[in-house]
Amino acid sequence: MTESWANPPAEPGPALGTGQGLGADLHLELRGSGLRAGIMDALREAVRTGRLAPGTRLPSSRTLAADLGISRNTVADAYAELVAEGWLTARQGSGTRVARRAAPRRPAAAAPRTRPARVGAAxxxxxxxxxxGAFPRGQWLTAARRALTAAPNEAFGYGDAYGRIELRTVLADYLARARGVYAGPERIVICAGFVHGLTLLGTVLRARRVRSVAVESYGLDQHRNLLTEAGMRTPALPLDERGTRTEGLADARDVGAVLMTPAHQFPTGVALHPDRRAAAVDWARGTDGLILEDDYDGEFRYDRQPVGALQGLDPERVVYLGTASKSLAPGLRLGWMVLPEELVGEVAETKGEADRASSVLDQLTLAQFIASGAYDxxxxxxxxxxxxxxxxxxxxxxxxxxxxxxxxxxxxxxxxxxxxxxxxxxxxxxxxxxxxxxxxxxxxxxxxxxxxxxxxxxxxxxxxxxxxxxxxxxxxxxxx
The missing domain is CATH 3.90.1150.10 (Aspartate Aminotransferase, domain 1)
Structure with a gap:
């Protein structure tokens, strides 16, 4: 807060927002030659610029005066004058609020010249x-309540880079059962979705002096760009009706890893043929390479049993990445990596000592959601x-x-x-x-x-x- 008083109080009051009263906190920048004028000018400016929206309830005069360390009468007089000017309204039982004035006009943004105006996407x-719209709100809320009730106090600290053990434990069981993944809790690191996981892996691979990560010839450019920004080339492997032609890895130069969607290639929708799965694993074993497996929608198979995760063929050569983005909602920002034993520590160290990626409560809620059978x-x-x-x-x-x-x-x-x-x-x-x-x-x-x-x-x-x-x-x- 900026203060400039002609006659400042003997003992300056605390900054606004300290919550001494029971009302809402209010941030104002007070300027001017007097207390009442400073309050009025600051409130006018906050309303004029739209920072205080029409209908916003202001703190009581007692609360604001206590926060400022000044006389209640000074605040009450300022409120009364702003009511008279039409900036505020005051009604018995409703408190003092910002008047519902017309919003200030803003210049319209210029239409782009490079493309014609089009009908919005209906x-x-x-x-x-x-x-x-199909997100299971009721079941998620039930799981959140149970998770919150059962959570130990230490769960609300900063956490560690591996993620909550409750979630890693239930994920290990679920992934083994539903996706054929070889996964113990100690191999799992929680992340904030696939992009976050790939970003961490890109840093680790570059630190290991990997120069190139092969990718499929069709895929998301965002993923390729992340690897490029990490300092690696992204040569493309061709695709046909049997999936990615992984036999081409044998002739690839300087490739230390390959990013793939073997269960359901994105976007062509082809499942990787068993022979090519084997070829990819053989390449990784023979070259000390890594396969980064994006299992983005592996649960949704319709005509036969789901294709199991490639990771099950060799857990020490395949990094399995999964998320809740397709099964639940991308807004949860919850994903997981099942890592070869030698990579777990490097990925966790890259992520940092504290888990700043995913909400602890969301992790605990997902753990409860899976454990209760609601996820299945x-x-x-x-x-x-x-x-x-x-x-x-x-x-x-x-x-x-x-x-x-x-x-x-x-x-x-x-x-x-x-x-x-x-x-x-x-x-x-x-x-x-x-x-x-x-x-x-x-x-x-x-x-x-x-x-x-x-x-x-x-x-x-x-x-x-x-x-x-x-x-x-x-x-x-x-x-x-």
Missing amino acids: YSLLPGSPDL RHVRSMRLRYRRRRDQLVAALAERAPGIRVTGIAAGLHAVVELPPGTERPVIEAAAWQGLGLEGLARFRHPSAPSGRDALVVGYATPTDSAWAGALDALCRVLP
Whole structure:
């Protein structure tokens, strides 16, 4: 607080916000030649700039006076004059509030000149997100209450870089049972999602003098960029109908690791063939290399048993990365790495002594959510829900666009909709004009990979139930 008084109090009062009274804290910068004028000027400025929104309840005159260390009458007089000017309102039983004045006009942002104005996206079929409206709020709240009740006092400290032992313990059991992962709690480090985990691994790999990390020729550029920013090259491995061509690793130069989505390649949707799984593990064993396995939606397999994690073939050569982003919601910022024994300490040290990434309460809640069986029930429920969405997508396209082929549908939350050559960009632009968000397959192609087929990557999990029919109808309208 900035104070300048003509006649300052004998003993300066505490800074505002110390909470001496029982009302809300209020930060004001007081300037001027007197107490009453300083309060009035500061309140006018806070209202004028919008920092105090219309309807905001101010502290009582007694509370504000106690916080300032001045006379209550001074504050009351300032409030009364601002009420008379129309800045504040005061009603019996409602206290003193900011008047509901018209908001000050702000200059409109200039429209971008490089692209025409378009209708806002009424529907989204973008991949990468679950149905956020299906988040199990009630069950999560129950788990949070139980976790909060049972949490020891020390749980609310800074924590360690490994993450809460309660979560690591239940994750070890769940991943072994559901994904075929060889995982003890001591091998698991909690992180704030896949990007955070990959960032930590990039730092560790660079410290180990890894020069290149091979990636799949289709994938997220954000992941490639993280590795590039860590100082490593990202050569691309080609893809075909059997998944990533891992036999090419044998001829790769300076590659110390490979980033893969073996259970359900993103975005093409292909599961890695067993022979190529074996080839990747053989390469890692023979070169002392590492496989970074992104199991981003491994629980959602529809036509047969889920493909087990690659990590189970060799836990000392594969880093398994999973998150709650697709199974629950990305906003939880909860992920986990199951690490080879020799990497655990390096990753934890890179993360730091204190766990500053994921909320302790969220970790404890997820642990309770899994241990109670609620997580399994939710995944099974969503598996049925997403399978119905997938079937409805396939049926709608078969009826309204019979020449269009749909692939990559055995698992996951998206499908690949094949298009005639040269039509991918026009279809996406037509969809945008109609308020439909779509991504093309080309969006995910590695810069060094040759141009491939035209296709859409359709995220059928994203729309809410109420928006699903409209999104599906909009998609069918824009297809050639």
